[in-house]
Amino acid sequence: MSRINREEVANLARLARLDLAESELDEYAQQLEIILESVAKVGEVSTKDVKPMSHATGLVNIFREDVTKESLKREEILRSAPASEDDRFRVPRILDEE
C-alpha cells in the first residue's frame, strides 16, 4: 500500500516551508515511501502501558534566578544578518498588500 504520493510530498513541503521543484516531487515520493515503510516497523511492538521517553536524563524543570546578565552585542549579531537597518533585522513584507 502506498503511503505517500506526489501530492502528499507537495503538502509536506508546504508545511515544512520548502519550495520544492516539480522535478523533485517524484524522487522524494519514491524515497519517502521506502523510508516510511521501513520505520513503520515500530508499529509491530506492543507498547500498551509504556510511557513515552522524550529524553534520557530524567531531568525536569531546571530553574535559575531571574537576574539580568550581559548579553551578546547587537552589532556582532547583526553583522551576520542577511539585512539590517536601524539596529534591527530587516525582513521582507509579512502581510500581503490588499
Added chain:
Amino acid sequence: MSDLTKLSAVELSSELTKGSVSAVEVTKAHLDRIDSLDKSVQSFLHVDKTGAIKQAEEVDKNRKENKKVSSLAGVPLALKDVLTQKGVPTTCGSKILEGWIPPYDSTVVKKLKSAGIVILGKTNMDEFAMGSSTENSAYFPTKNPWDLTKIPGGSSGGSSAAVSAFFAPLAIGTDTGGSIRQPAAVTGIVGAKPSYGGVSRFGLVAFASSLDQAGPFARTVLDCAMLHEVMAGHDPLDSTSINQPVPDVVSAAKLQDVKGMKIGIIKELGGDGWQTGVLNRFNESVELLKSMGAQVKEISIPHSLYALATYYLIAPSEASSNLARFDGMRYGLRVDDGNLSAEEVMNKTREKGFGKEVKRRIMIGTYALSSGYYDAYYAQAQKVRALIAQDLTNAFKEVDVLISPTSPTTAWGLGERVNNPMAMYLADLATLPPSLAGIPAMSVPIGLADEDKLPVGLQIVAPFMNDDRIYRVGGAIEASLKTKWNGLLIDQAPALGGAK
C-alpha cells in the same frame, strides 16, 4: 625532534611541559602537514592559521611566565563545524549558513580555550550532522586516509579523517546516532560518545536535541580520555546538562585491566548481513577479553531490532522542528529578489540552502509529527525508545559493559550509497541503541578486515554516567593489541601522498 605530528597528545604534553618544544612549533608542524596533504583528504572546511598560532603564542607566554597551564595546553585540535567558535565561520556543512560568523563561543570551545588547547580549524561534516559518510556536506566529500576512494564515516568524517591523517592528535565530533563512533571505527581511531548531558550542548547547532552529544576523537584511549575530561561537566547554559562530577575517565583509561569485569555481547548485533572480516575481528577481541580475565556472555537486547526505525522517526522529527530556525531572516542565506513576501523568501531560502538529505529528513519529521500520523509514528517511536532503554538497563543488572562491532561493514566506496538512503542508514545499526538510551559508548580499533584491509572498530557501551567503564575496557584492549602489533593500528595506515 622527531615528526611532531606523529606524537600523541600525551607525548606532546610531556615535551611541551619539559620545554623541549614550543606550542607554536607544534602548531606550525600540524598546519604545515595540513597545508601539504589536506588537498587529498579534504578534512577541513576552514583552517584558522592566524587564530591557532595566536592561541599557541599565548600558551608559550603563559608557560614562560610560569603561569599554571593545563596538561593539554599547546596541543592542537580539529573542531567539527557544528560547534560555534566566536569569530570563526560555522557552516554545519550547509550552504544555508555559508558566511555566518558566530558572535559567541560554544561551552565546549570555551573549555578548550581555557585549557589552552589550540584549535586548528573547523572540520567537514554531513550537512547538519545528517549522514554516515560526510558526502552530504554541501561543500565537498572528505576521503578516508586509509584509502582515498573510501568514505571516512559520518557525520563527523572531517574530524575522524583529520586525526587519522595526523593533521591533529585530537578532534571533537558530535554523535546523534553514531556520528563519532562509526567514523572512528572506519578510520582506525578512538572515538567516544559521552553520556547524554555529560557535555554541554550550548553552542552545538541542534540536529536532534534529545540525542545530540559532543565527544572526543584521538588516536589513543588515554588521549581521548584527557580530552573527554576537558570537555565534560555541568553547564547552567544547557538545561539538560547533568549536575554530577565527571566520571574519572583518565584513571580508567590508565588501568589496563579488565580482570573480573562482566562483559555482555549484544546478541542481536551481528550475524547475517554483517561483513565477515568485521565479525572475525570482533570474535577475536571477545577471546582477547576472556584471556585478560573478563567474564563474557551473550545477552539479548530484544528491542534493539527496532532501534533503526525508532531513531529514523525521532531524529527527523526533532530535526524538522529544530531546523525551522533557518528562515533566512536573522542569519545565513536569504533568497530574495526584493519583491517576495516573507513566506516566499523562507520557502525559497530553505529550498536552495538545504541539501537533499536534510530536506528528506525534514519531510519525514514533518510527516511523523503531523496530525493523523503522530500517534502511529512519533508517539509510538517514543514508547519503543523507552523499551530499548529498559532492555539496556536490564542488561546492566547482569553485566558491567556491553560490546558489539561498531558498524556492520568497513568503509565503503565514495558514492556507493548516496542514492540509497536506507543503505546509508544501516551503517548506524549498532550505534543507535545506546544513542536512544542516552548512555556512553566508545569505538576502539581492533584490527583490519581480511577482505579489504580496512579498520574495524569495537563498540563498548556502559550504563548512564559510568563513562569510565568504556575507557577501562577500551584502554585494556588497546594495550593488549599494541603489544601484539608493536604499535597502534593507525601506525599501519599507508603514508599519505608518499610522505612519511
